[in-house]
Amino acid sequence: MPRVVDHDQRRAELSLAVWRVVGERGLDGLTLRAVAEAGGCTTGRVVHYFADKEALLAHAREIMHRRMTERIEALPVGAGPRERLRAVLLEGLPLDDERRLLTTVWAYFLIAAHGSAVLRAEHDRRHASWIERLTGLLRAAYQRPPADLDLRVRGLVALLDGLAVYAVTTPHTYPPELLVRTLDSHLELLGVLP
Amino acid sequence: MPRVVDHDQRRAELSLAVWRVVGERGLDGLTLRAVAEAGGCTTGRVVHYFADKEALLAHAREIMHRRMTERIEALPVGAGPRERLRAVLLEGLPLDDERRLLTTVWAYFLIAAHGSAVLRAEHDRRHASWIERLTGLLRAAYQRPPADLDLRVRGLVALLDGLAVYAVTTPHTYPPELLVRTLDSHLELLGVLP
DNA sequence: CTGTTAGCGTAACGGCTGTTACGTAACGGG
DNA sequence: CCCGTTACGTAACAGCCGTTACGCTAACAG
Numbered sequence: 001m002p003r004v005v006d007h008d009q010r011r012a013e014l015s016l017a018v019w020r021v022v023g024e025r026g027l028d029g030l031t032l033r034a035v036a037e038a039g040g041c042t043t044g045r046v047v048h049y050f051a052d053k054e055a056l057l058a059h060a061r062e063i064m065h066r067r068m069t070e071r072i073e074a075l076p077v078g079a080g081p082r083e084r085l086r087a088v089l090l091e092g093l094p095l096d097d098e099r100r101l102l103t104t105v106w107a108y109f110l111i112a113a114h115g116s117a118v119l120r121a122e123h124d125r126r127h128a129s130w131i132e133r134l135t136g137l138l139r140a141a142y143q144r145p146p147a148d149l150d151l152r153v154r155g156l157v158a159l160l161d162g163l164a165v166y167a168v169t170t171p172h173t174y175p176p177e178l179l180v181r182t183l184d185s186h187l188e189l190l191g192v193l194p
Numbered sequence: 195m196p197r198v199v200d201h202d203q204r205r206a207e208l209s210l211a212v213w214r215v216v217g218e219r220g221l222d223g224l225t226l227r228a229v230a231e232a233g234g235c236t237t238g239r240v241v242h243y244f245a246d247k248e249a250l251l252a253h254a255r256e257i258m259h260r261r262m263t264e265r266i267e268a269l270p271v272g273a274g275p276r277e278r279l280r281a282v283l284l285e286g287l288p289l290d291d292e293r294r295l296l297t298t299v300w301a302y303f304l305i306a307a308h309g310s311a312v313l314r315a316e317h318d319r320r321h322a323s324w325i326e327r328l329t330g331l332l333r334a335a336y337q338r339p340p341a342d343l344d345l346r347v348r349g350l351v352a353l354l355d356g357l358a359v360y361a362v363t364t365p366h367t368y369p370p371e372l373l374v375r376t377l378d379s380h381l382e383l384l385g386v387l388p
Numbered sequence: 389c390t391g392t393t394a395g396c397g398t399a400a401c402g403g404c405t406g407t408t409a410c411g412t413a414a415c416g417g418g
Numbered sequence: 419c420c421c422g423t424t425a426c427g428t429a430a431c432a433g434c435c436g437t438t439a440c441g442c443t444a445a446c447a448g
Contacts, residue, residue, distance in 0.1 A: 043427085161360075189346075237436090247435095
C-alpha cells in the first residue's frame, strides 16, 4: 500500500473549501478550480475524491447538516423547555462566523431546490425533520399547547428562516442583534419567552 | 424610417420570457438562447434590445417589481385597515400562477443579492420600502400600536417571505391553503385578524 | 419607384466549465 | 531493495456561454 491518507478528512477539507467558495462567490461561482484554490490544491485532488461535481456538492451539504445537528446536540441540557427552544432557534440564525457560513450554504441549497427534483426531495426530508423537532420543543414550551400548534410551528420556522435568508443576503441591514430581538419579540408574542 | 416596433413592448415581452425561463430552469439555466426560445425568437432580437445580459436581467426585475406594485395598488379600497393589511400581505404570497412566477423570480434575486453589491443595494432599497409600507399598514391595524411595532413588522415580513420562499422551492409541501392559514394564524396572534 | 435604415436571424469567436487521460512521485509490502 | 499501487499535479478536450460581426429583409421618406 502506498501513501496513506485519511479519505474522510480529505473529503471534509474539500467540503469546507466548498463552503468558503459558496460563501464568497455564491453557487454560480463554485467551480472545481475555485474549490481547489480554496483548498490549497489542484483539481487533481478534488476529482480524485469525488466522482463528479454533484457528488462534491452533495457531500458538502451532508457535512453542513451534520455540523448543524452537532451544534444543536452540543447545547447544554438541563435548562427549562423555553430556554431550550430559544437556544435551538438561535442555532438557526447566522450569529457568528461559522453559522453565517453554514446558513449561507443552506440558503443557496434552499433556492437550488427549485429546479432540481433531487435537491428538492432532500430539502423536504430535512425540513420535515426540522418541523418535527420544533413541534416537540414548542409543545413542551407551552403549559397548555394551542389548538393550532402546527400552524404556530410553521410560522415560527418561516420567520426564523426568513430572517436567516435576510441576514445572509443583507447582513448590514440585519445584524445579529436585530435578528435576536425580532425572534424574542415573536417568542414573547407566542407566550413562550423564557 | 424602416419597420416600426414598440421598443417598450418588445422589452416587456423579453422580460416575460426571462421570468418563464427562471421559473422553469432557475437563474443558472437562464441563458440568452433560452430566453430567445421562450420568447419565440433568436438571440439576435434579445441582444438588439439589451446591451448585455445584465441589462436584460435588470429590466426583467424592474418589470417584476412594477407588476407587484401594480397588483397591490389595484386592490379594492374602502375596506378596513385590517382587511387592507391582510390583502396586501396575501399579494406577497404565491397563491396563483402569476404570483408564483413573480415570487420565484423575486426569490432568485434575493439570494443573488449575496455576492453582488449592485443587486444587494437594489434589494435593500426595495426591502426598506416594503418594510415602510407594512409598518404603516400594521400601525393602522392596531387600535393601540405596541411599543415594539418595528420588530413586529420585521417578524411579519420575515414570516411572509420565509413562507414565500418555501412555497417556491417546495410547493407541494406548502400549498396555497397552508400559506394562508399560517399567515392568518400569525395575524390572529398579532391581534390584527379582520 | 428607389434608397436608406431599423429589425433581427445567422454564425463565428474566445473564454470558462466539468470531465477525462496521462504522467510522476512517494510510500509500504514482499 | 524493489515493485505495485495510490495520490495528485498537469494538460488536453468537448461543450456551452456571452458577445460581436455580418448580412438580409422589409418598410417608410422622398
